[in-house]
Amino acid sequence: MLASVARILFGLIVACLVAGLVQTAFVVTPADLAGLSADALPSGLANAGLLSLFAATHSAIFVAPFGIIAAALAEWQQVRQLLYYALVGIAIAMAGLFALHLSEVGGLSILNPYAMVAYFMTGLAAGSAYWLVAGRFAGGGRHERFSFRTEPRESKA
16 A cells, blocks of 8 residues: 555656656757757756756646546556556646636737647656556556567466
């Protein structure tokens, strides 16, 4: 039980860090970093890293209740499919975008194609990262490990 809780919390932390990285990649693109001079590159990377951590913290505040509920449901139902975690990640990210839209006042809106793609990809990446770290082992008990064997499994008939 304690190991499952630790796995879930670690998975949520990793998912939030990945979400922060993806959000930052939509703001500070790799092309922007590649265009920096050799003197400015360490500072630019440090700033992008800090922005990623700030975005991860912001994500964690919003994701915590929804992510814990989704993880608890997956543990209870022993859901180990990547599709579930990817869709949950996308749903939580899009809910975050919609929450930002509801808090807007004035002219410009966050609901634009670039922001929608950014949040969609953030949810997809974060949900997939959670599955990779914790979701594929959901439900306790025996876990089928992934192997890259080329020979077929023997039947028990």
